[in-house]
Structure formats: structure tokens, C-alpha cells
Amino acid sequence: MRKSAIYKYLVFLGILLIYPLFSNSSWLAIGTTFIIYSIVALSQDIVLGKAGMFDMGHAMFFGIGAYISAIMNTVFNIPILWAIPVVVLISAIISVLMAMPTIHLRGDYLLVVTIGFNIIFQQVIKNNVFGLTGGPNGIFGIERPSLFGFEFSSDLSVYYLAFFVLILILIMIKNLETSAVGRAFHYLRLDNLAAQCVGINTRFYRLFAFALGASIASIAGVLFAIQYTVISPESFNLMQSILFFTIVIVGGMSSIPGVLLGTFLMFVLPEIFRDFNTYRYLVFGVMMILTMILRPRGIIPKKFGIIPKYLLKDK
Amino acid sequence: MYIFIQQVINGLTIGSIFALIALGYTMVYGTMKFINFAHGDLVALSAFVGLTIYTTVVSSFSNSIIAILISLIITIVIISIIGYLLERIAYRPLRKAPRLSAVVSALGAGMVFQNAIMLIWGPNPHYYPADIIPNKIWHFGDSVISLIQILILLLSFFIMIGLYILVNKTRTGRAIRAAAINQDAARLMGINVDAIIVIIFALGSTLGAVGGMFLGMFYRGITFNMGWNYGISAFVAAIIGGIGNIPGAMLGGIFLGLFNSLIAGYISSTWADAFTYILLILILIFKPTGILGERVAEKV
Numbered sequence: 383m384r385k386s387a388i389y390k391y392l393v394f395l396g397i398l399l400i401y402p403l404f405s406n407s408s409w410l411a412i413g414t415t416f417i418i419y420s421i422v423a424l425s426q427d428i429v430l431g432k433a434g435m436f437d438m439g440h441a442m443f444f445g446i447g448a449y450i451s452a453i454m455n456t457v458f459n460i461p462i463l464w465a466i467p468v469v470v471l472i473s474a475i476i477s478v479l480m481a482m483p484t485i486h487l488r489g490d491y492l493l494v495v496t497i498g499f500n501i502i503f504q505q506v507i508k509n510n511v512f513g514l515t516g517g518p519n520g521i522f523g524i525e526r527p528s529l530f531g532f533e534f535s536s537d538l539s540v541y542y543l544a545f546f547v548l549i550l551i552l553i554m555i556k557n558l559e560t561s562a563v564g565r566a567f568h569y570l571r572l573d574n575l576a577a578q579c580v581g582i583n584t585r586f587y588r589l590f591a592f593a594l595g596a597s598i599a600s601i602a603g604v605l606f607a608i609q610y611t612v613i614s615p616e617s618f619n620l621m622q623s624i625l626f627f628t629i630v631i632v633g634g635m636s637s638i639p640g641v642l643l644g645t646f647l648m649f650v651l652p653e654i655f656r657d658f659n660t661y662r663y664l665v666f667g668v669m670m671i672l673t674m675i676l677r678p679r680g681i682i683p684k685k686f687g688i689i690p691k692y693l694l695k696d697k
Numbered sequence: 698m699y700i701f702i703q704q705v706i707n708g709l710t711i712g713s714i715f716a717l718i719a720l721g722y723t724m725v726y727g728t729m730k731f732i733n734f735a736h737g738d739l740v741a742l743s744a745f746v747g748l749t750i751y752t753t754v755v756s757s758f759s760n761s762i763i764a765i766l767i768s769l770i771i772t773i774v775i776i777s778i779i780g781y782l783l784e785r786i787a788y789r790p791l792r793k794a795p796r797l798s799a800v801v802s803a804l805g806a807g808m809v810f811q812n813a814i815m816l817i818w819g820p821n822p823h824y825y826p827a828d829i830i831p832n833k834i835w836h837f838g839d840s841v842i843s844l845i846q847i848l849i850l851l852l853s854f855f856i857m858i859g860l861y862i863l864v865n866k867t868r869t870g871r872a873i874r875a876a877a878i879n880q881d882a883a884r885l886m887g888i889n890v891d892a893i894i895v896i897i898f899a900l901g902s903t904l905g906a907v908g909g910m911f912l913g914m915f916y917r918g919i920t921f922n923m924g925w926n927y928g929i930s931a932f933v934a935a936i937i938g939g940i941g942n943i944p945g946a947m948l949g950g951i952f953l954g955l956f957n958s959l960i961a962g963y964i965s966s967t968w969a970d971a972f973t974y975i976l977l978i979l980i981l982i983f984k985p986t987g988i989l990g991e992r993v994a995e996k997v
Binding site for chain 1: 726730794797798801813815932936970971977982985
């Protein structure tokens with residue numbers, strides 16, 4: 383990583399670090415949710431931006447994380463942090479099972495399949511399957527976690543817990559970009575056939591990207607359950623998936639600063655303009671169109687080395 | 698048995714509405730290869746515009762059928778113009794951009810439509826008057842069919858025949874099919890592809906406007922956010938039939954309508970959506986191009 387980039391990340395993390403000092407409780411909640419949504423958006427970016435698979439059902443994995451941890455906590459009384467390994471494992475397995483028969487589909491078909499899975503997931507939790515998911519009301523009374531005797535009972539401590547997880551995820555994704563897996567994803571996105579021809583096991587890496595994205599999103603789901611202590615199906619519906627999808631495209635595919643900025647624009651900005659309640663989403667839609675027209679590759683597009691312009695191919 | 702016949706009648710009615718909406722998706726996808734996510738909200742908008750025009754003009758006509766036809770025509774004109782503007786403003790600048798940018802632009806446009814409806818007509822549901830079509834019912838056996846269902850079935854049938862003739866038997870239709878196969882080659886053959894795309898959007902909006910008003914007349918209650926649900930169902934119908942394929946969208950719409958209403962009648966209405974998408978996923982796994990779609994070789 384270049385030095386200037388490191389400074390930018392440090393400034394960003396520094397702002398997040400001192401943000402609670404300047405915010406009241408409702409803005410602190412927005413801050414925590416911003417961090418959680420950033421994690422989901424970053425995991426969506428692994429599937430959509432880095433591996434180039436059109437996934438418009440990512441809120442499902444977010445929801446799987448939240449629901450499994452909440453069920454483990456409220457029904458089986460397992461401390462919620464202990465649920466994380468189980469959650470990661472289960473959502474990775476589900477994502478692989480889901481992706482195995484469908485992964486070969488072309489872009490738009492995959493997009494529709496993932497939408498379909500998200501809607502099926504919605505119906506499953508809304509219809510209170512096995513009497514565990516609480517139906518349309520969701521699950522109440524999720525316990526806040528404790529670690530080495532420290533209780534994460536205050537909202538501030540949950541904020542810093544989420545902040546800590548975000549740092550871990552950022553480090554992981556930075557490492558991913560420079561690893562063999564990250565390069566495989568990159569080739570996969572640029573040209574699937576060419577990637578296959580140079581000996582990349584595209585099927586394996588596509589499943590790997592799905593499983594990785596799903597696990598990270600499910601960790602964010604656990605954080606979401608911890609933050610609100612209440613979860614309901616609406617937090618994981620198709621609209622949320624579209625939000626995460628849009629965040630990645632508006633911010634810039636496979637660009638970490640882009641995704642973070644996208645999360646800010648798509649989630650925090652509407653909260654700031656809450657007073658203009660009725661007009662804000664109208665303006666918001668216009669802004670989405672304008673952003674795409676003015677910056678079709680996203681607000682902060684990722685630059686891959688120095689490539690002459692005439693070699694760049696739009697797809 | 699009467700449940701079966703009743704559900705088939707209901708399924709055919711809703712299926713033909715799905716088919717009308719699905720045609721808008723499939724024609725745009727066929728030429729421009731992108732999912733026009735704003736189409737469903739355009740359909741919702743046309744339901745509202747149609748209702749408003751109907752309530753303004755109904756007093757000046759003695760017969761409500763004529764009032765409906767007049768308001769249908771005015772709605773079609775308005776929605777086609779909006780469809781053209783949508784293409785001109787939100788999609789044309791993005792022809793050369795990465796494909797997902799156009800998708801996000803469409804999502805933004807859908808959001809604009811949805812919130813514009815909410816700002817103009819308010820967030821509460823509106824209702825089409827109950828006497829908009831004389832409330833006649835015919836019994837055969839234990840099943841019933843209403844006049845509105847017959848009208849919807851007949852009108853959709855004629856509209857689809859008309860579209861089929863337009864696409865397959867006219868010069869414009871040939872140009873539309875050529876542009877769908879290869880835009881650059883079509884341009885080299887002297888076809889004005891931009892004009893074709895405008896025609897496609899106008900046609901799709903027309904069919905969507907008819908579908909939207911039918912939805913209002915059949916279900917009566919319309920809400921500002923209904924477009925998304927019907928839109929996504931219609932889009933699923935387009936995929937089941939084979940996306941980009943015009944007869945496929947008609948077939949897929951009817952098929953999906955029948956499937957939905959039979960599931961709701963025999964199994965469970967709370968699981969209807971899940972069954973629809975399980976069907977969709979199975980179709981995509983075993984026949985990824987849909988019922989009528991042709992296999993497209995991957996370009997290298």
C-alpha cells in the first residue's frame with residue numbers, strides 16, 4: 383500500500399474513533415449501523431466487485447447471521463459471541479449449497495436467482511418456520527455480549543466492538559487484494575474464459591468468493607443483532623439487498639474507499655436529511671441517476687496499475 | 698373440481714396482466730441487455746394516472762366503458778412520453794458505460810417514480826370505483842367469471858396478437874428484431890437503432906400502462922409501492938418464458954399467473970412467493986434460457 387493511502391485510512395479510522403465524542407445517542411446508533419453496513423457492503427463487494435458475480439440477495443446472509451445468533455442466544459442461551467463461529471460456518475455452508483447449482487449462470491440470471499433466494503428467505507422467516515424465527519415480529523430480547531468479564535452493555539461499547547471488527551475486516555480485505563486468491567478473483571471478473579485458460583479453477587474461486595462474502599456478512603448480522611437486541615424480517619428484505627448492491631456500484635466496484643463512501647452516501651445521508659422526509663428519496667433517486675451518468679464506474683473507481691486508455695474495455 | 702376451474706380463470710386473468718408487463722421487460726432486455734427495474738414503478742404510475750383521468754372524464758360520458766377507453770388512451774400517451782423521457786435521460790447516456798451502472802440508474806429512476814406517486818397522490822391506497830365495469834357475473838357449474846375478467850382476457854389477447862403482427866410482419870418489426878440480434882450490424886444496415894430503442898420504450902410503456910390500469914380495475918386497490926411487487930413477478934415471468942423472447946414473455950406470464958393461483962388455491966397463499974422463486978430457480982438450473990429462449994453462445 384502506498385503511504386498516502388495509509389494516511390487516508392488512518393484519517394478515516396481516526397474520525398470513526400473520535401466520532402462518539404461528538405454525537406448524541408441517536409447519532410451514535412447511526413454510526414454503529416454505518417459501521418455494520420460498511421462491513422456488509424465490503425463483503426458484497428468481494429462477490430460483486432472483486433469476483434464480478436451479480437449478487438442482489440446479499441441481505442440474506444446478513445439476515446442469516448442475525449437470525450442464527452439471535453436464535454442461539456434466546457432459545458439455547460448461548461452467549462452471542464460464541465455464536466460467531468457457528469454462524470460463519472453455517473452461512474458459508476448455505477452459500478456454497480446455494481451457489482453450487484447456480485454459479486455457472488450468466489450475470490443477469492445469477493442476479494435474479496439471488497433475488498429469488500432472498501425472497502424465499504424472507505418467506506421462511508416471516509412464516510415462523512419451526513416456531514424459531516418469530517414470524518413478522520421477529521425476535522426480541524437478544525442479550526448483549528460479555529468478554530473476559532467486560533459487559534458490552536452500553537451503546538458506546540457496542541460501537542467500539544463494531545469498529546474493532548471493521549478494522550479486522552479492512553485488514554483482511556487489503557490482504558485479500560494482494561493475495562493469490564484476490565488476483566484470481568480479479569481475472570475471474572475481467573474474463574471468465576481467459577481465467578479458465580490460464581489455469582484458474584474458476585468454479586472453485588467463484589464458490590470461494592460467495593462463501594467468503596456470506597461469512598463476513600453474517601458476522602455483520604451478529605453485530606446487528608447485538609446492537610438492536612431486536613431483529614425483524616424487514617431489516618433483511620430485498621430492499622436492503624438492493625441498498626448494498628447500489629452502495630458498491632455507486633461507490634466504485636472493488637474499491638474500498640468507494641464502498642465506504644457509498645455506504646455513507648446511501649445510508650447516512652438520508653438520515654441527515656430526515657427532516658425533508660417526503661422529498662428525500664425523490665432527490666435520492668435523481669442523485670443515483672446523476673451519479674451513474676457523471677461517474678459510470680463509481681465515485682471512486684478502482685485503478686489497476688497503469689493501463690493505457692486504449693486497452694481499457696468497457697463491459 | 699370447481700376450485701380448479703375457478704383458479705384457472707383467475708390465473709389466466711392475472712397471468713395475462715403479468716404477460717403485458719413482462720413484454721416491457723423482455724423487449725428492453727432483448728435490445729439493450731439490461732434489466733429495466735423502473736418498469737414496475739412505471740406500471741404503478743400508470744394505474745394512478747389512469748384513475749385520475751378516469752375520475753375527471755367519467756362525468757362527461759354516459760357510458761363508463763367509453764370513459765375507460767378514453768382514459769386508457771390518454772394514459773397510454775402520457776406513460777409512453779414518460780417512458781421515452783426515461784430512456785432519453787436515464788439510460789441513453791449510459792449505453793457505453795458498464796452494464797451495472799445502467800441497472801443502478803434504473804433502480805434510481807424506479808425510486809423517483811415511486812416517491813413521485815407518493816408525493817402527488819399521498820401514501821394511502823387509492824381505489825378504482827366498484828362500478829367502473831358493470832358488475833356482471835356468469836356462472837357455469839360452481840365457478841364464476843366476471844365481465845372484467847372477460848374484458849381483460851380479450852383485450853390482452855388482441856393486444857398481444859397486435860404486437861406479434863407488429864414485430865413479425867412489419868418493416869419496423871424487422872428492424873426491432875435486427876437491433877435485438879446485433880446493434881452494430883443493424884446500424885451498418887442503415888437501421889436507426891436509437892429510434893428503434895425509442896419505439897421499444899414507447900411500446901413497453903404502452904403495454905405497461907394497459908397492464909397498470911387492468912391491475913387497478915381487477916384488484917381495485919392501488920398503492921404507491923405496488924409497482925415493485927408486480928414488476929418483479931412480471932420480470933420472473935419474462936425469464937421463465939426466455940428473456941428477450943416476445944412470445945416467451947406472453948407464455949411465461951400466463952404460466953406464472955396459473956402457477957401462482959393454483960399454488961394459492963391448493964397449497965398455501967403464505968408460501969406462494971417462495972414456490973414461485975423455487976420454480977424460477979429450478980427452471981434456471983435445468984433450462985437456463987427459459988421455456989422458449991434460444992441458447993446464446995458465450996462470446997469470446
